[in-house]
Amino acid sequence: MSNIHIFAEKLRSLGLRPTQQRIIIYSLLFDRKDTFHFTIDDLQNILKNTSTKKISLATIYNTIHSLKDKGYLKEISINSEKTYFDTNISKHHHFFDESKRELIDLNDKDVGKIKIKKAVPGKKITSIEVLVKIANNN
Amino acid sequence: MSNIHIFAEKLRSLGLRPTQQRIIIYSLLFDRKDTFHFTIDDLQNILKNTSTKKISLATIYNTIHSLKDKGYLKEISINSEKTYFDTNISKHHHFFDESKRELIDLNDKDVGKIKIKKAVPGKKITSIEVLVKIANNN
């Protein structure tokens, strides 16, 4: 059973035709052990360097947005300069390394329980996310 | 002692000439009791509706960036659609109302102590920020 076939099935199960481009992108994003945090620009560069097949920028955007809409990617806003995507769609938090300007996952268990002592009338909490900025020591 | 004169002195003390445009913007931002969260677009609309003097978009950007660079405004990224600025420069957290798409301050004291149980070698924590998304009940 080749990975490609498995990815093709995954895509099909999402209602997305397993095109060559989607399989290449899907395997780049998900055929790895760890969470992958990336920008569209990152992805474009990696694809340029690792894939023989040229994938247009429009297709990169289309594919990422499809995967995001299907709930397979999370979008993360850290600053106005870049938009990040995250293959870890579970509830979790982040370190942001100000030096390398990259995200590192903080498991939900890595953060103590967060107590919110204020409520807004008529509103309920839908999510709580912590962003921990880090920089080089000294 | 008019407010305008006070604002003029404030600006001067920041190394910014108290021009008519800056005084108008400064008083709009800071002559209020509560924190003000806004986008450039918000500011432009408010100025259009409240000020007789027309202020160019370039000047709005210039002024906001000057104030941000001087540490009098904080920039906040919630999502990729808009960039928010915050007149509250103290360490604090936020509610983000998904319905109204607006920010509400969460005082540092309104959030229980946050314990980060993971460290990154060679890195130190420079800030911890919590974003609590809220939506209409039911």
Add this chain to the structure above:
DNA sequence: ACGTAATTTATAATGATTCTAAATTAGTGT
């Protein structure tokens, strides 16, 4: 293989932000 709809692609359009260079204004000295 054929037909058709889905997808990809090059390219154009958009929108927010930044840049540019000319016009205006604020502060200084007379």
Add this chain to the structure above:
DNA sequence: ACACTAATTTAGAATCATTATAAATTACGT
């Protein structure tokens, strides 16, 4: 008050990321 100079404002152009368009290609059921 007037003149001078540097700082600031401004309209408009440039840039950059993202989205839209519409023609070419591909996937897939028949």
